[in-house]
Ligand SMILES: Nc1ncnc2c1ncn2[C@@H]1O[C@H](COP(=O)(O)OP(=O)(O)OP(=O)(O)O)[C@@H](O)[C@H]1O
């Protein structure tokens with residue numbers, strides 16, 4: 001099945017924003033994108049989301065983790081069983097805690113169980129081996145971003161920006177032959193993106209997000225708080241680097257600001273973090289292509305355009321689906337793992353050498 005030719009792979013992602021699970025089919029040989037397939041989204045309901053929230057920051061064996069894993073497994077089993085024709089599944093799981101140079105990285109959900117339930121080989125636990133070899137274990141989408149840039153026919157350096165709960169950026173030189181090539185990629189997490197905005201909206205308004213950036217657009221940025229945020233040591237660290245979802249909790253304390261001003265400040269902070277990150281690009285880019293839910297937030301997109309002074313456009317501008325790019329990335333990475341190819345390297349996670357992360361579980 002996986003020798004030589006391409007395979008239909010089913011990838012899925014349960015991201016740090018905790019909104020739900022994305023799933024997407026991709027026909028790929030692990031190098032090229034041959035065809036995009038069907039996609040689906042399954043939201044977490046309020047009670048599932050509460051279980052996941054309660055387990056954030058927790059490690060295997062700690063209270064609430066088994067319950068969170070059960071939520072993740074049931075949601076994935078339900079969503080993935082809607083698809084047919086996949087030769088392999090890439091299952092990311094739900095990151096609960098991420099501390100690559102400390103306790104490691106923890107994605108809840110058992111891929112071996114899903115392989116048995118779905119009757120299909122599952123590649124999972126994508127981040128552990130990278131961390132064990134000294135890498136950040138994140139971001140992992142960059143090798144797929146390289147394939148996307150080639151698929152779109154890019155000829156000049158460009159960047160993909162994912163605005164999920166956390167932000168991550170991939171700088172790409174598409175003139176290089178492969179993502180493993182020296183000078184092809186530089187990737188890193190930029191900073192908090194939607195997670196602090198969602199948490200604010202949940203706490204103040206009982207809303208899952210700032211719809212379209214409506215609250216932020218009606219507020220004013222607290223410049224002193226923004227400046228304090230940008231003084232954080234994170235911004236002086238050289239990439240590659242990665243973040244835990246709640247790493248900036250204390251720094252982003254918005255105290256007694258109105259919901260509108262708080263939303264405006266957190267939104268400006270997310271955009272300013274990206275602009276700071278872009279200062280690390282080896283060659284400046286003229287185009288930043290945005291994927292992830294943050295591209296639906298008009299305030300965030302406007303802040304980005306103002307601060308980056310380059311063309312900032314959703315990935316739809318090159319024919320991609322910005323809500324499904326990460327799910328597609330894990331379909332792509334699953335095929336790479338199954339074929340013994342690298343999924344990360346020194347320029348994407350800071351790992352010592354190219355590494356193929358991921359465990360493969362067979363259905364029986
Ligand atoms: N219409 C919208 N208006 C404002 N924000 C939105 C909108 N749609 C999505 N978002 C934001 O995007 C988030 C979902 O983004 P996405 O699915 O890319 O994140 P994720 O994959 O969970 O996170 P990560 O990439 O960090 O793992 C939502 O939680 C919300 O904050």
Ligand SMILES: CC(=O)N[C@H]1[C@@H]2OC[C@@H](O2)[C@@H](O)[C@@H]1O[C@H](C)C(=O)O
Pocket residue numbers: 015016095098105137138139140141142162164165166167168189242243326
């Ligand atoms: C540890 C972890 O789950 N990190 C996520 C998170 O969400 C965005 C950013 O932080 C990125 O580093 C990563 O996800 C994407 C899919 C990645 O690995 O490329």
